[in-house]
Amino acid sequence: MKPWPASSARPGFRSSLYLLGLTYQGFGLLMALFALLALGWGEDARGFALGAGLGVGLGKVLQGLGHPQAQPRRAEVFASVALLWILVPALGAVPYWLSGGLSYLDALFEAVSGFTTTGATVLADFGQFGQSLFLWRSLTQWMGGIGIVVLFLVVFPQLQVAGRQAFFAESTGVEKEKLTPRLRHTAVAVLRVYVLLTGLAFLAYWALGVPLFEALANALTTTPAGGFSPNPQSFAAYAPLVQWAGSLFMFLAGVNFLLQYRLFFGREVKPLWRDAEFRAYAVLVVLAGLLLALYLYTHHLYGLEESLRHAFFQVISIVTTTGFASVDFAQWVVPAQAILVLLMFVGGSAGSGAGGIKVVRWLLLFGLLRREITRTLHPRAVLPLRLGNRVVSEEALRQVSVFIFLYTLLFGFGTLTLALLEGSFVEAFTASAQAIGNIGPGLGTVGPMGSFAELHPVSKVVLIFQMWAGRIEILPVVLLFSPELWRRLR
Amino acid sequence: MKPWPASSARPGFRSSLYLLGLTYQGFGLLMALFALLALGWGEDARGFALGAGLGVGLGKVLQGLGHPQAQPRRAEVFASVALLWILVPALGAVPYWLSGGLSYLDALFEAVSGFTTTGATVLADFGQFGQSLFLWRSLTQWMGGIGIVVLFLVVFPQLQVAGRQAFFAESTGVEKEKLTPRLRHTAVAVLRVYVLLTGLAFLAYWALGVPLFEALANALTTTPAGGFSPNPQSFAAYAPLVQWAGSLFMFLAGVNFLLQYRLFFGREVKPLWRDAEFRAYAVLVVLAGLLLALYLYTHHLYGLEESLRHAFFQVISIVTTTGFASVDFAQWVVPAQAILVLLMFVGGSAGSGAGGIKVVRWLLLFGLLRREITRTLHPRAVLPLRLGNRVVSEEALRQVSVFIFLYTLLFGFGTLTLALLEGSFVEAFTASAQAIGNIGPGLGTVGPMGSFAELHPVSKVVLIFQMWAGRIEILPVVLLFSPELWRRLR
Ligand SMILES: [K+]
Ligand SMILES: [K+]
Numbered sequence: 001m002k003p004w005p006a007s008s009a010r011p012g013f014r015s016s017l018y019l020l021g022l023t024y025q026g027f028g029l030l031m032a033l034f035a036l037l038a039l040g041w042g043e044d045a046r047g048f049a050l051g052a053g054l055g056v057g058l059g060k061v062l063q064g065l066g067h068p069q070a071q072p073r074r075a076e077v078f079a080s081v082a083l084l085w086i087l088v089p090a091l092g093a094v095p096y097w098l099s100g101g102l103s104y105l106d107a108l109f110e111a112v113s114g115f116t117t118t119g120a121t122v123l124a125d126f127g128q129f130g131q132s133l134f135l136w137r138s139l140t141q142w143m144g145g146i147g148i149v150v151l152f153l154v155v156f157p158q159l160q161v162a163g164r165q166a167f168f169a170e171s172t173g174v175e176k177e178k179l180t181p182r183l184r185h186t187a188v189a190v191l192r193v194y195v196l197l198t199g200l201a202f203l204a205y206w207a208l209g210v211p212l213f214e215a216l217a218n219a220l221t222t223t224p225a226g227g228f229s230p231n232p233q234s235f236a237a238y239a240p241l242v243q244w245a246g247s248l249f250m251f252l253a254g255v256n257f258l259l260q261y262r263l264f265f266g267r268e269v270k271p272l273w274r275d276a277e278f279r280a281y282a283v284l285v286v287l288a289g290l291l292l293a294l295y296l297y298t299h300h301l302y303g304l305e306e307s308l309r310h311a312f313f314q315v316i317s318i319v320t321t322t323g324f325a326s327v328d329f330a331q332w333v334v335p336a337q338a339i340l341v342l343l344m345f346v347g348g349s350a351g352s353g354a355g356g357i358k359v360v361r362w363l364l365l366f367g368l369l370r371r372e373i374t375r376t377l378h379p380r381a382v383l384p385l386r387l388g389n390r391v392v393s394e395e396a397l398r399q400v401s402v403f404i405f406l407y408t409l410l411f412g413f414g415t416l417t418l419a420l421l422e423g424s425f426v427e428a429f430t431a432s433a434q435a436i437g438n439i440g441p442g443l444g445t446v447g448p449m450g451s452f453a454e455l456h457p458v459s460k461v462v463l464i465f466q467m468w469a470g471r472i473e474i475l476p477v478v479l480l481f482s483p484e485l486w487r488r489l490r
Numbered sequence: 491m492k493p494w495p496a497s498s499a500r501p502g503f504r505s506s507l508y509l510l511g512l513t514y515q516g517f518g519l520l521m522a523l524f525a526l527l528a529l530g531w532g533e534d535a536r537g538f539a540l541g542a543g544l545g546v547g548l549g550k551v552l553q554g555l556g557h558p559q560a561q562p563r564r565a566e567v568f569a570s571v572a573l574l575w576i577l578v579p580a581l582g583a584v585p586y587w588l589s590g591g592l593s594y595l596d597a598l599f600e601a602v603s604g605f606t607t608t609g610a611t612v613l614a615d616f617g618q619f620g621q622s623l624f625l626w627r628s629l630t631q632w633m634g635g636i637g638i639v640v641l642f643l644v645v646f647p648q649l650q651v652a653g654r655q656a657f658f659a660e661s662t663g664v665e666k667e668k669l670t671p672r673l674r675h676t677a678v679a680v681l682r683v684y685v686l687l688t689g690l691a692f693l694a695y696w697a698l699g700v701p702l703f704e705a706l707a708n709a710l711t712t713t714p715a716g717g718f719s720p721n722p723q724s725f726a727a728y729a730p731l732v733q734w735a736g737s738l739f740m741f742l743a744g745v746n747f748l749l750q751y752r753l754f755f756g757r758e759v760k761p762l763w764r765d766a767e768f769r770a771y772a773v774l775v776v777l778a779g780l781l782l783a784l785y786l787y788t789h790h791l792y793g794l795e796e797s798l799r800h801a802f803f804q805v806i807s808i809v810t811t812t813g814f815a816s817v818d819f820a821q822w823v824v825p826a827q828a829i830l831v832l833l834m835f836v837g838g839s840a841g842s843g844a845g846g847i848k849v850v851r852w853l854l855l856f857g858l859l860r861r862e863i864t865r866t867l868h869p870r871a872v873l874p875l876r877l878g879n880r881v882v883s884e885e886a887l888r889q890v891s892v893f894i895f896l897y898t899l900l901f902g903f904g905t906l907t908l909a910l911l912e913g914s915f916v917e918a919f920t921a922s923a924q925a926i927g928n929i930g931p932g933l934g935t936v937g938p939m940g941s942f943a944e945l946h947p948v949s950k951v952v953l954i955f956q957m958w959a960g961r962i963e964i965l966p967v968v969l970l971f972s973p974e975l976w977r978r979l980r
Contacts, residue, residue: 338909372892401891402862419828
């Protein structure tokens with residue numbers, strides 16, 4: 001029963017507080033800029049002003065309570081990740097609440113949906129928001145997206161969580177080395193691709209006739225696979241060529257950013273073509289797109305070009321978990337919708353901003369199943385499982401299994417709760433699937449032209465939880481609620 | 491490139507043919523008895539007569555083509571299990587087809603639904619069948635049920651498949667010993683419990699006022715968790731006390747038969763109470779029953795006794811995958827249905843005739859998840875997982891994971907196919923869930939008072955496949971379609 005040393009009470013937690021304090025101050029300054037922007041556009045600036053004050057003020061306090069630490073322990077890193085991804089949205093919600101005419105719960109929903117790059121909206125009337133709020137909304141997705149890509153490509157592989165140590169060994173060429181300089185290089189490489197793709201998307205949309213502001217806002221939400229649009233009609237409001245451009249940039253948003261770096265900045269095509277995940281992703285998009293197009297065309301829903309365009313747009317939008325819509329697919333017949341619902345459980349590539357389970361995990365899962373067939377017949381066979389040329393450790397396979405179970409359980413929990421509260425099975429199922437996969441639209445009233453505004457407050461809390469947990473691959477959130485983590489942090 | 495020795499061409503396959511031939515002859519003789527019974531009741535006996543002829547004739551031919559083998563190899567056992575569970579229903583379908591006014595596909599659906607103890611019916615008009623066909627239908631479930639219990643308690647644990655080697659070590663006390671005498675004892679013990687429960691259920695139903703024939707038919711389908719009833723209203727046709735009795739005997743049908751043997755024949759209560767699976771099963775039934783009763787009562791759907799009765803009846807019926815109904819729950823509001831839909835994925839105890847994933851696998855899954863939380867914080871910790879007092883091998887855990895993945899994928903495949911073909915999401919989802927879990931009723935048109943008659947023929951084929959694969963825990967069916975098994979059998 002020794003007393004805690006006063007100087008290092010909760011030392012682990014203090015590094016999380018320090019990081020959160022710095023982040024809050026950064027967002028406070030950014031919101032100060034947005035307050036000026038709102039003033040310049042003649043819009044209500046009070047929300048941004050309060051957000052700026054809270055961000056800087058609370059940030060200073062948190063920084064003071066905390067303490068920097070060069071090598072935080074595992075428990076601290078997990079706690080920091082989980083806390084950042086809910087407390088930053090809690091601050092970012094202030095402008096929606098004070099200047100956007102939303103309740104704080106709705107504002108939090110919109111902010112979590114932004115920072116997690118989900119794109120589900122509680123906006124029923126898009127006239128409630130000024131341009132400054134729409135730009136803020138798009139920027140939250142852009143920032144959330146780059147945060148996630150860095151988390152997935154730099155932090156999680158180091159921590160060996162959810163199998164991520166096994167995914168990028170080939171594309172990065174680093175594993176179990178002293179990582180720091182190379183990690184900084186990785187983060188910078190990813191940022192360059194991210195900025196490049198955003199810029200190209202902006203130029204393409206704008207050149208093809210989208211109004212300047214909407215082109216910018218949509219470009220900011222394409223690259224992170226976000227899906228927020230200031231236009232209530234999403235991409236259905238734009239010309240066919242813009243929709244094709246949207247498909248292209250959404251497709252790229254679902255591709256491993258390190259491989260894109262080597263493609264665009266190193267002119268290396270081979271690593272991309274040889275990547276098992278990219279090939280599976282490309283084949284899936286083509287097959288699902290053609291199947292859906294065939295269905296739409298043969299059932300006389302659209303002409304040939306239109307069938308291909310809408311099919312590929314929606315398939316890519318759902319697989320990459322972006323959530324833009326070129327048409328209100330909530331009005332489609334069930335068979336066409338069924339294809340999209342199935343794709344909600346795939347997710348893009350593991351090294352991109354896409355949400356969901358991710359293609360590489362499906363590859364490993366199918367590998368596990370194939371191996372089990374052989375093992376059932378040869379119980380004593382030793383059968384290493386490969387991804388590309390590298391053997392995947394049994395530990396990584398176990399983590400992938402556990403991740404998929406957690407994902408399925410959280411999806412089932414959300415579906416049940418929403419079915420109990422909303423009384424519609426299709427809405428509950430698709431709302432839950434889109435939230436945990438950070439996709440955006442569901443079907444029925446929560447379809448791409450619909451809104452989550454009318455849901456029960458408890459349903460909104462459940463969806464916020466699913467967006468948050470789904471975005472950071474669940475385990476950090478589970479850990480945050482486990483007594484074991486708090487014992488470690490004492 | 492050595493030629494096959496002529497005398498032992500396909501030796502493995504030949505032991506499967508031999509077993510199938512014997513089984514066919516047995517069912518042929520049984521159908522001959524049913525032909526006499528049909529004649530005695532003044533009903534159409536042609537179907538049973540043809541079945542008897544085909545059974546004995548084909549059986550002789552198959553026996554001649556085959557060869558007995560005392561110690562068949564693993565591949566042969568899997569092939570035999572998979573073939574038996576589809577080819578016996580193919581024979582058992584003949585009476586429905588020739589004397590029941592069904593197409594052969596519908597007859598096969600009904601027969602597979604019977605032998606797999608699913609209980610989904612294509613009968614829209616119960617007047618199509620005479621008593622002899624209804625008795626045959628009930629008996630297929632009774633025989634399928636005892637076959638499955640023996641398979642699960644005797645054959646699969648030996649083969650170490652789907653984790654089953656880990657489930658019964660405590661209740662049987664045997665593991666990796668020379669098993670044969672004890673296995674025969676196990677099979678006999680299980681049969682005694684099975685006959686006892688069936689007899690008690692019959693007496694209870696009959697004593698409480700159910701007509702003699704229906705009491706017998708329903709007792710034959712209660713113990714195997716089958717759910718076929720000659721009455722189109724299922725248990726909704728009977729008095730409240732009969733429904734309570736049905737709940738009790740369905741509950742017992744979902745309990746490990748070895749533990750029941752020790753309870754009823756050895757007067758040992760402790761093994762049951764100490765069994766982790768039984769405790770979880772009992773707690774789940776009580777909690778889900780109370781929750782559903784509370785919902786039904788507070789929403790003024792029924793009075794207090796009626797709420798409790800219908801809630802517990804339906805909860806037990808779905809958890810044990812029996813599928814009887816005391817009320818048409820397809821007419822309930824969505825929240826009440828949602829509880830039942832969730833329970834469709836639980837399943838009863840692993841040592842019973844219940845289908846589905848099984849309670850013990852859920853216990854191991856939650857154990858895996860809990861362990862992963864600890865491992866994430868302490869990556870180098872060695873953490874054995876226990877069930878009761880015994881450590882579960884990592885191999886068994888891996889098999890359980892793979893089984894749940896296969897189950898989920900086959901469920902998803904069925905849901906997608908049915909959604910594409912039927913155009914209703916709820917029907918597709920619940921029809922797929924009930925088929926793979928061998929439950930019986932779904933929701934909507936395929937609810938407990940509905941029928942699968944109107945489905946697309948391809949949907950029926952998909953459901954037949956799901957019932958078949960789900961009943962024998964999927965892996966044998968997957969193996970049957972794997973080139974690797976056929977290479978081994980050459
Ligand atoms: K999204
Ligand atoms: K059943």
